[in-house]
Amino acid sequence: MFEESAVIRWRKYTDRYRLIGNACKACGETYYPAKEQCPCGGKEFAAQQFSGKGRLLTFTEVKAAPEVFESKTPYVIGIVKLDEGPKVGAQICDANAGDLKIGQRVEAVFRKFYASGETGVLHYGTKFRPVF
């Protein structure tokens, strides 16, 4: 991952920050992140808001991280199956790895990711937290 400019972050408002993906108008399949071409052949999509609720399919605790996340270690990453269907990779927050279980309920939260080295600009995104 590399240092993101303000324009990059602006461009990602819809999917990264608002959990908006899309749904194929032909078959109804939902996608997060949004897809450009559906396996059914469909090319027309409607915007789809996701609830951010889902189930944890797998997770691990990262102890050795890329440069910008180094100060955050250890942290938990996982793959979440959203209730609407799509699967998404994300950090799992507000819990230790030892308290998590495969299959458990999680929900999306808006969180700080990291601060840029030189400018100190804060980067935000979506993480998931367990619902016990």
Next chain:
Amino acid sequence: MVERKVAVIGVGITRFGEVWEKGLRQLLAEAELQALADARINPEKVDMIFTGNMCGGEFAGQEHLGGMASSILNLNVASTRVEGACASGSLAFRQGLMAIESGRADMVLVNGVEKMTDVSTEHVTTGLMGAGDEEWEGFQGFTFPGLYALMAKAYMNKFGLSRKQLAAVAVKNHFHGARNPIAQYRKEITLDDVYKSMMVAEPLTLLDCSPITDGAASVVLCNAETAKQYCEAPVYVAGSGQASDTLALAERSELHHVKATRLAKTQAFAQAKITVKDLDLVEVHDCFTIAEIMAMEDLGLCGNGKAGRLVEQGQTYFDGKTPVNTSGGLKACGHPVGATGVKQVVEVVQQLQGKAGKRQVKGAEIGVTHNVGGSGATVVVNVFKRGLP
């Protein structure tokens, strides 16, 4: 169209490891010249060059390795860099293969190279994350050990896999590495060493992970009809397959195996007209111990969920029933990402020529290479035979 057959008539490989005395160019030059000498040809015989590399720009400030590979040999022939993350070397190999099959070239030099130890470990971790999905994995703070740990946890949840079975992969690969003169780690380790090493991403410890490595490997390919003019024991390419899957791991339908391996294997085995029973050895992409477990099952060496037991029983040692990673694999031989796919070819060729020394698989006639890019978005499987296919 009738495709021409292709043979490997020369191989070259540098020492793998922290090669402080050599930069990207010197590593590449050493492997190239060795391969040409092994094929007993002058550079002028070469019609085309393909060079696999992932992070030349990121780790050495050098892109445009096509130009570098040809200028080392003072050639003006077509020379192209090929990138597909950790599968870059195999992709370069396939470009060379197809160039000869199609009749575009008669003699091709294929290289793989990566210089990784001139930058910090954190920088390497960041650079390698370029093999994943930048937005949906990189930005989220995912790492490659993390991605493979997610697959390991999904696999364990589905089939069960003991810590011992996973660690046995590393122990076996270090045993082979100790018998490979170019390997980064020529040192045997114990199960205890794996258990006690630093946790990187649960369940993977440092000794479950392939290291950061400098190295280069080259092979000379030629039209099979002329191979005997250059080489007493050419090794023939009997089959080759390449397949793709989603860039991000999360988007795959299943997390406990690598679909693209199964697809590439089916293509390669069909072209070679072989079944898994015909194999004498396989070089698989064990960037992490779990990757070797999944590769064994995806290549059909055993049933789903059964690889751990096979490894634990010692059947995948060089003198076992199903030798896996006699080079030491990525784990012990090292993983200079762009070079790995070509290194696998070098190992299989040396085995089929009976030149593998203390790790020689007796009477080996058919060998397979399996190279994965990222967490499975790109996979190449090649089949090699000692005799003309």
